[in-house]
Amino acid sequence: NKELEQLSKQNTNWVMQTKDYGSTHFSEMIDINANNVKNLKVAWSFSTGVLNGHEGGPLVVDGIMYVHTPYPNNVFAISLDEPDKILWQFKPKQNPAARAVACCDVVNRGLAYAPAGKDYPATIFLNQLDGHVVAINAKTGELLWKMENSDIAMGSTLTVAPFVVKDKVIVGTSGAELGVRGYATAYNIKDGKQAWRVYATGPDEDIKLSKDFNSANPHYGQFGLGLKTWEGDAWKIGGGTNWGWYAYDSDLEMLYYGSGNPAPWNETMRPGDNKWTMTIWGRDVNTGEAKFGYQKTPHDEWDYAGVNYMGLSEQVVDGKKTKLLTHPDRNGLVYTLNRENGTLVNAFKIDDTVNWVKKVDLKTGLPIRDPEYSTHMDHQATGICPSAMGYHNQGIESYDPNKQLFFMGTNHICMDWEPFMLPYRAGQFFVGATLNMYPGPKGTLGQVKAMNSVTGKMEWEVQEKFAVWGGTTATAGDLVFYGTLDGYIKARHSKTGEELWKFKLPSGVIGHPITYKHNNKQYVAIYYGVGGWPGVGLVFDLADPTAGLGAVGAFKELAHYTQMGGGVMVFSL
Numbered sequence: 001n002k003e004l005e006q007l008s009k010q011n012t013n014w015v016m017q018t019k020d021y022g023s024t025h026f027s028e029m030i031d032i033n034a035n036n037v038k039n040l041k042v043a044w045s046f047s048t049g050v051l052n053g054h055e056g057g058p059l060v061v062d063g064i065m066y067v068h069t070p071y072p073n074n075v076f077a078i079s080l081d082e083p084d085k086i087l088w089q090f091k092p093k094q095n096p097a098a099r100a101v102a103c104c105d106v107v108n109r110g111l112a113y114a115p116a117g118k119d120y121p122a123t124i125f126l127n128q129l130d131g132h133v134v135a136i137n138a139k140t141g142e143l144l145w146k147m148e149n150s151d152i153a154m155g156s157t158l159t160v161a162p163f164v165v166k167d168k169v170i171v172g173t174s175g176a177e178l179g180v181r182g183y184a185t186a187y188n189i190k191d192g193k194q195a196w197r198v199y200a201t202g203p204d205e206d207i208k209l210s211k212d213f214n215s216a217n218p219h220y221g222q223f224g225l226g227l228k229t230w231e232g233d234a235w236k237i238g239g240g241t242n243w244g245w246y247a248y249d250s251d252l253e254m255l256y257y258g259s260g261n262p263a264p265w266n267e268t269m270r271p272g273d274n275k276w277t278m279t280i281w282g283r284d285v286n287t288g289e290a291k292f293g294y295q296k297t298p299h300d301e302w303d304y305a306g307v308n309y310m311g312l313s314e315q316v317v318d319g320k321k322t323k324l325l326t327h328p329d330r331n332g333l334v335y336t337l338n339r340e341n342g343t344l345v346n347a348f349k350i351d352d353t354v355n356w357v358k359k360v361d362l363k364t365g366l367p368i369r370d371p372e373y374s375t376h377m378d379h380q381a382t383g384i385c386p387s388a389m390g391y392h393n394q395g396i397e398s399y400d401p402n403k404q405l406f407f408m409g410t411n412h413i414c415m416d417w418e419p420f421m422l423p424y425r426a427g428q429f430f431v432g433a434t435l436n437m438y439p440g441p442k443g444t445l446g447q448v449k450a451m452n453s454v455t456g457k458m459e460w461e462v463q464e465k466f467a468v469w470g471g472t473t474a475t476a477g478d479l480v481f482y483g484t485l486d487g488y489i490k491a492r493h494s495k496t497g498e499e500l501w502k503f504k505l506p507s508g509v510i511g512h513p514i515t516y517k518h519n520n521k522q523y524v525a526i527y528y529g530v531g532g533w534p535g536v537g538l539v540f541d542l543a544d545p546t547a548g549l550g551a552v553g554a555f556k557e558l559a560h561y562t563q564m565g566g567g568v569m570v571f572s573l
């Protein structure tokens, strides 16, 4: 969408969750910078009236801030000229049964915006937890259309942020913890009619492989594998949902995203490579056809779902400027691929405490595993790093093209894992493992790192007491902003990692900061509202450390630092 791409380059707007199609989360603005950030103060704030985890960030378009909430998925439009006034509010009616089948709190990763087109007005897209996609008139808040994308009776919810490309809006799925077979769907912006749908498992026609699929790298696998790498019909309940972030290259017209973990978590119940779960996809956005697919963790044994951040950059590889895609995976490895054909350029560990894998063989693309940290029936595997939460989970990261550095908020959590057998029942949890999670070898639960994605060199790294769940935002003012689970928004010097400013918010953060200019003044905004997978212990107040799929044990300290809340806080100099 050319108009959307244009808007994404203007400092007055923040029009996509990813900031731009390349998902740089980088702003050229320098009004707030490393010298003056210490003077940042609260400009205004807004309580959403909803508890539970607030993921993603608000959008800012043409002087209006669009704020969303977790379930019940309310939307508010707020004028930046009069932030004390709500221009319109959209409060959907939806099936509350959705709450019981959401795996990891009732989160929502945010709204999408489409500028007015020939046959539709400027539109806000919202995914409801109960599986519906809705289009809302951005000016008036009126419902334009509503589509069912996911069936909660099958355990499929919707938490992913929609993504607008050309005349389509792309939507994923959730529910791999309930045996949902994952797919991504493109709907026409104007009427919500389905343009294409592509699955992660099953016959090639369903996965939509192009004729030259993986022709640059036949050893990644080509045809028939969505069936052959499963036993019997296991692919039908085999997971591979996509609830993370998309990226898009408008020259190549290619869409990038990851499919998640195979179901169930207990690997004994699904022999084979389980293609194409855990895969980085490069697809033609017009047809949905896959040009390449690279499976990072064949036959996953640890729930290292692969839906995370996809960051696009152009950097020199072997003396040649190359279009790259960088993906910090749940499994503790960072992958950089040539995004034209999927060829692996590098794969390295987020840090040397990652132990399930020794390294990735760059020729074959396969991980060389350490059998000591494998999981299997009648065995409790201990000290596995990363934990099922991954060293990187759902945050959107940032890329500073001037410094050629990615900034990553990461986890530092390890685990013990013991599988058990269980039957599949539609709409019920289908996991089959008991987990204990705890801080990694460095003694903390989180880290922030500045990384060169081609060489793997970490320019700097700092520890955080808790996971940095919501990702980072960088600016040309030599700054990187992020929120912490215990409720700080922080700014660090992007060259050194030095902490320059922090402010304690009313509740912990699992979303990302945004920055925009209004009336010639730069603002930084962020949601507070702890929750998500790490916050389930706070939400449900569970005493069993293995509850919340292990999250309660990992984050047992969190309740001493923050409690639920929900809103947006805006800062300026």
Ligand SMILES: O=C(O)c1cc(C(=O)O)c2c(n1)C(=O)C(=O)c1cc(C(=O)O)[nH]c1-2
Binding pocket: 055, 103, 104, 105, 107, 158, 159, 160, 173, 174, 175, 176, 177, 241, 242, 243, 260, 261, 305, 388, 389, 393, 394, 531, 532, 533, 534
């Ligand atoms: O497999 C899935 O379909 C699925 C969905 C979601 C979700 O929709 O929030 C999460 C996960 N898996 C998951 O594995 C995970 O770690 C996770 C963390 C969070 C969160 O918001 O904090 N959601 C999810």
